[in-house]
Amino acid sequence: MISIDKYAYMSKLKRADPMPKLLFTLLTLGVCLWANSIAVALLVLLLMGGLTVCRGGTPFAVFFRLMLIPFSFLMIGVITIAINISADREIFLFSLSVFETNLGVTQIGIDSAARLFFKALGAVSCLYFLSLSTPLVDLMLALRRLKVPALFLELMGLVYRFIFVLLETADIMVIAQHSRLGYAGLAAGYRSLGTLAATLFIRSYKRGEALYTALEARGYSGELNVLEERFSTSWTAYLLLVGLNVIIILGTLFFRDQAGGLLF
Amino acid sequence: MNENILESRDFHYKYPDGTHALKGISLQVKRGQTTAVLGGNGAGKSTLFLSFNGILKPSGGMIFFDGRQLDYSHKGLLVLRSRVGIVFQDPDSQLFSASVVQDVSFGVMNMKLPEQQVREKVAAAMTRTGITHLKDKPTHCLSFGQKKRVAIAGVLAMEPDVLILDEPTAGLDPLGVSEIMKLLKQTQQTLGITVIIATHDIDMVPLYCDHAYVMHEGEMIMAGTPKEIFARKDVLRKVNLRLPRIGHLMEILEDKDDFHFNEQATTIKEARKVLKAWRTDRQ
Numbered sequence: 001m002i003s004i005d006k007y008a009y010m011s012k013l014k015r016a017d018p019m020p021k022l023l024f025t026l027l028t029l030g031v032c033l034w035a036n037s038i039a040v041a042l043l044v045l046l047l048m049g050g051l052t053v054c055r056g057g058t059p060f061a062v063f064f065r066l067m068l069i070p071f072s073f074l075m076i077g078v079i080t081i082a083i084n085i086s087a088d089r090e091i092f093l094f095s096l097s098v099f100e101t102n103l104g105v106t107q108i109g110i111d112s113a114a115r116l117f118f119k120a121l122g123a124v125s126c127l128y129f130l131s132l133s134t135p136l137v138d139l140m141l142a143l144r145r146l147k148v149p150a151l152f153l154e155l156m157g158l159v160y161r162f163i164f165v166l167l168e169t170a171d172i173m174v175i176a177q178h179s180r181l182g183y184a185g186l187a188a189g190y191r192s193l194g195t196l197a198a199t200l201f202i203r204s205y206k207r208g209e210a211l212y213t214a215l216e217a218r219g220y221s222g223e224l225n226v227l228e229e230r231f232s233t234s235w236t237a238y239l240l241l242v243g244l245n246v247i248i249i250l251g252t253l254f255f256r257d258q259a260g261g262l263l264f
Numbered sequence: 265m266n267e268n269i270l271e272s273r274d275f276h277y278k279y280p281d282g283t284h285a286l287k288g289i290s291l292q293v294k295r296g297q298t299t300a301v302l303g304g305n306g307a308g309k310s311t312l313f314l315s316f317n318g319i320l321k322p323s324g325g326m327i328f329f330d331g332r333q334l335d336y337s338h339k340g341l342l343v344l345r346s347r348v349g350i351v352f353q354d355p356d357s358q359l360f361s362a363s364v365v366q367d368v369s370f371g372v373m374n375m376k377l378p379e380q381q382v383r384e385k386v387a388a389a390m391t392r393t394g395i396t397h398l399k400d401k402p403t404h405c406l407s408f409g410q411k412k413r414v415a416i417a418g419v420l421a422m423e424p425d426v427l428i429l430d431e432p433t434a435g436l437d438p439l440g441v442s443e444i445m446k447l448l449k450q451t452q453q454t455l456g457i458t459v460i461i462a463t464h465d466i467d468m469v470p471l472y473c474d475h476a477y478v479m480h481e482g483e484m485i486m487a488g489t490p491k492e493i494f495a496r497k498d499v500l501r502k503v504n505l506r507l508p509r510i511g512h513l514m515e516i517l518e519d520k521d522d523f524h525f526n527e528q529a530t531t532i533k534e535a536r537k538v539l540k541a542w543r544t545d546r547q
Binding site: 005006009014135136137157158160161164165168207210211213214215216217218219220221224225226227228229 | 314317319338342345346349350352354356357358359360361362363365366367369370371372373374375379382383386400401402403404405418419422
């Protein structure tokens with residue numbers, strides 16, 4: 001998560017207005033889920049990967065590694081969908097008989113499993129495009145313009161900021177515990193971990209109080225008003241993102257009509 | 265215009281748990297000067313500062329800002345907090361935003377100014393504190409010294425009359441310390457603001473401060489120019505403080521090595537002067 005944040009700040013797409021990026025992500029995600037087609041999912045994956053790597057300058061290896069994270073979950077999920085149970089042996093491509101019934105793989109099962117697999121990869125690539133090109137602060141700006149409640153956004157911002165403070169504190173404490181052999185044995189390890197959790201909780205509470213005092217000192221009266229960064233927005237970006245998705249939708253409908261089959 | 269920008273008379277503060285943190289503090293902070301508040305840990309410096317900003321309300325006695333008693337109404341507090349700014353010791357508990365610009369702008373935005381004006385003030389504060397190049401960096405990637413500067417910029421952007429800093433040099437490397445102190449001195453000269461510093465960094469006091477107060481266990485036990493304060497070294501030592509290193513050296517030279525100086529010296533500059541005078545006297 002922290003490396004995603006780092007790459008988002010390094011991305012060349014960071015300077016772009018977050019609003020079109022967010023809309024592009026959501027729209028393409030929606031189209032990918034709607035189409036339920038392997039070809040569209042692959043196209044989306046290629047598009048998002050291409051944009052992130054070529055336009056954003058995120059190293060390909062990073063994008064690839066991140067795509068591997070959902071892979072293992074997906075495999076498990078997909079296998080359970082591909083395998084069916086039925087008393088009728090005829091419907092299976094191949095099967096095993098277990099007790100009174102049969103366990104096997106059907107054509108329809110494989111079909112829907114493959115669709116789900118690629119659809120999920122495509123959807124994940126959309127979200128990676130957004131998170132690898134848009135730091136959270138910019139994303140919050142876009143959400144604010146979409147009229148997401150301020151309270152929600154303020155919480156989001158504070159949680160984001162203090163995750164890093166919390167991690168840093170935890171890191172230092174773990175090192176300090178290690179240096180006094182806090183994790184030398186299993187029992188000691190559990191004890192140290194318990195103390196760590198308790199102390200972190202107290203620290204966080206105190207830090208929260210200190211933050212409130214500091215905010216008050218700068219005239220806080222219930223709202224975290226801050227200056228918003230200005231982005232030069234061009235209508236072409238919106239036209240492009242809508243146009244691209246319309247083409248994908250029309251293409252899907254056309255090929256589904258003409259060719260059909262597993263891909264569409 | 266009142267000569268004392270901040271003043272307290274017989275000011276007491278008791279925490280809700282019964283701790284009597286401040287016991288009758290009377291002090292006058294002169295406009296445009298740098299005032300140091302010295303004291304060991306738990307002397308009550310932070311409590312005092314929070315009261316100057318209206319965050320803590322006196323349990324007894326009075327506090328005046330610019331000749332007028334503090335107004336604790338919602339509106340009065342907002343005005344006070346835009347005139348008296350506090351930079352806290354730990355920048356991590358002051359910086360709430362992951363964006364440097366957003367954090368610096370927070371206080372100014374609370375002053376309800378037009379956006380253009382806010383942008384100008386934020387940019388000016390960032391230039392003054394030398395953090396313009398950090399504009400696009402996230403707060404969590406900054407070093408401690410950089411965070412400290414951002415915290416100072418966040419308060420300076422409000423262009424307060426009084427800038428209060430709690431341990432501004434704690435945790436900084438020697439270069440960082442002198443940079444921060446120069447920055448404060450410069451800001452004070454160009455903007456004409458009053459600076460109040462709580463510190464343990466005794467060596468800094470004769471160099472940068474015009475006036476000093478010494479606190480101990482919630483009481484104000486000494487007040488005066490740094491020279492006057494450091495002349496009473498026994499009192500200082502009794503409250504866990506010390507002389508500046510140079511001052512200590514000069515003291516040892518006099519007590520143990522038969523030097524005789526006509527003046528007290530607490531900085532390198534003063535020591536050179538005094539030692540040169542001693543040499544000419546001998547010749």
